[in-house]
Amino acid sequence: MQTIITIDELRSVLTPLRRQGLRIALVPTMGNLHAGHIRLVEEAVKKADIVVASIFVNPLQFGANEDLDKYPRTLDADKLKLESAGCSFLFTPSDQEIYPEGRNTQTLVEVPGLSELYCGHSRPGHFVGVATVVCKLFNIVQPDIAFFGKKDFQQLRVIRKMVADLCIPIEIVGIPIVRADSGLALSSRNGYLSAEELTAASQMHQVLLACSDKIHQGERSYRELEDSALTLLEKAGFKRDYLRIVRQEDLLAAQADDTKLVILAAAYMGHTRLIDNVEIDL
Numbered sequence: 001m002q003t004i005i006t007i008d009e010l011r012s013v014l015t016p017l018r019r020q021g022l023r024i025a026l027v028p029t030m031g032n033l034h035a036g037h038i039r040l041v042e043e044a045v046k047k048a049d050i051v052v053a054s055i056f057v058n059p060l061q062f063g064a065n066e067d068l069d070k071y072p073r074t075l076d077a078d079k080l081k082l083e084s085a086g087c088s089f090l091f092t093p094s095d096q097e098i099y100p101e102g103r104n105t106q107t108l109v110e111v112p113g114l115s116e117l118y119c120g121h122s123r124p125g126h127f128v129g130v131a132t133v134v135c136k137l138f139n140i141v142q143p144d145i146a147f148f149g150k151k152d153f154q155q156l157r158v159i160r161k162m163v164a165d166l167c168i169p170i171e172i173v174g175i176p177i178v179r180a181d182s183g184l185a186l187s188s189r190n191g192y193l194s195a196e197e198l199t200a201a202s203q204m205h206q207v208l209l210a211c212s213d214k215i216h217q218g219e220r221s222y223r224e225l226e227d228s229a230l231t232l233l234e235k236a237g238f239k240r241d242y243l244r245i246v247r248q249e250d251l252l253a254a255q256a257d258d259t260k261l262v263i264l265a266a267a268y269m270g271h272t273r274l275i276d277n278v279e280i281d282l
Contacts, residue, residue, distance in 0.1 A: 001083040003090045007140050010091050014052070014141065022049040026143035026170075028134060031055040032072040032188040033081050036178035040147040041085040043175055052141050053082050054091040060103055061129030072191055091141070098136060109135045111158045111165070117251055118264055119154050119275065122241050127158050134159055138168055145171040149178075151185050153262055153277045157251055177276075179205065185276045192272040201269045203236035208263050208278040215245070215280055220256040229265075238267035248279065258282075 004010045018024060025048030027040045044051045055078060062068040075092065082090055099106050108128050114120070115127035138146070148156050156174050163172055178186050182202035193201060211229045219225060222245040230240045243265040245254045254261045261280040266273060 001079070001087050001090055003079065003092060005092055005094065006097060007093065010052075010089070010140060013089065014050070017050055018142065023145070024048060024050045024052065024141065024143045026137065026141045026146040027051065027053040027087075028137050028146070028148070029053060029055055030057045030071065030188070031078050032074050032191070033078045034178075034186045034188065034190075036149050036151065036175075036186040038081055038085045039178050040149060040175050041082060041087050043173065044145070044147050045086040047173070048143075048145055050088045051086065052089045052091060052143065053087045054093075054137055054141075056091075056093055056098060056133065056137075058098075058129060058133040059095060060099070060106070060132055061126050063123055063125065066123070067189075067192075072188055098133065106132065108132050109162065109166075111162050114154070114158050114161055114251060117154065118242055118244060119152075119266060122266060122273075127155070130155055131158060131162050135162065135166070135168075138163075138170055143170055145173060147173050147175055150174045150277070150279075151177045151187065152275060153264060153279075154251060183209075185274075187274065189272055189274065193269060197237075197269045197272070200237040201274060204233065204238065204265060204267065204274060204276050205278075207232045207236065208265060208276060211243075211245070211263055212278045212280055215261065216282070222254050222256075229263075233265070233267050238269055241266040241268065241273065243267075 025044035027044050029037050057071050059068055109131040110128050111131050120127050160172050163170055183205035184202045207229050211225055226243050226245055230243050234240055245263050247254055247258050248260040248262045259282040263278045266275045
């Protein structure tokens with residue numbers, strides 16, 4: 001695996017490979033890699049000839065009081081994991097490389113509507129930062145296919161819509177959530193949790209599954225289900241952010257006759273904000 005830090009070098013390496021007709025995949029990450037990230041790389045290896053992973057802690061998607069400065073950075077360990085998974089190239093640009101004229105004058109990419117819901121409401125500007133950096137990475141790498149985890153279901157929908165709206169010729173693949181044995185969705189931010197908080201945090205998935213079971217059993221009072229699920233999260237020790245039962249396609253509130261749903265949830269365990277979701281096909 002070759003590590004590259006500049007856009008020019010990455011393009012010079014990938015251009016002849018692209019001309020050979022080789023299929024190029026991109027796996028964008030912010031590092032501190034866990035088994036969920038590695039699953040993305042492993043799936044990319046199956047579907048492409050060349051796999052490019054990026055590690056960039058994107059300041060544009062962090063709010064003023066969020067954890068940009070303390071976000072875990074474990075580059076040496078990440079490199080070992082990526083190489084073992086079959087990654088071809090690792091792109092690790094600096095902030096200056098991605099935003100050479102500074103972030104305040106950076107052209108922004110916004111996906112209206114979707115970006116303002118749920119996590120977008122709780123973290124204003126977050127999805128503008130995500131869409132902007134992902135669009136830049138797409139233009140830098142020019143992959144044929146890109147892989148994202150479904151843990152951030154809303155992010156995946158934002159990226160899919162951006163690609164469709166801007167006619168970007170890239171196939172977007174969503175990979176199912178990888179979980180700990182307890183059911184907790186793997187996340188780099190899980191490292192912030194104490195042992196006691198880790199145990200309690202696993203209840204989020206159990207609450208979502210219980211809500212899903214009720215829907216499969218015929219319950220269609222979705223707003224009541226949301227309220228009762230939020231109450232259960234609070235009893236488990238969470239501070240609520242949101243829990244919504246929505247349509248998979250556009251993330252709008254689910255109605256009784258909808259068949260493809262997803263339960264989206266975000267809540268705080270201590271000072272750590274966790275997200276999770278469960279898809280439902282009726």
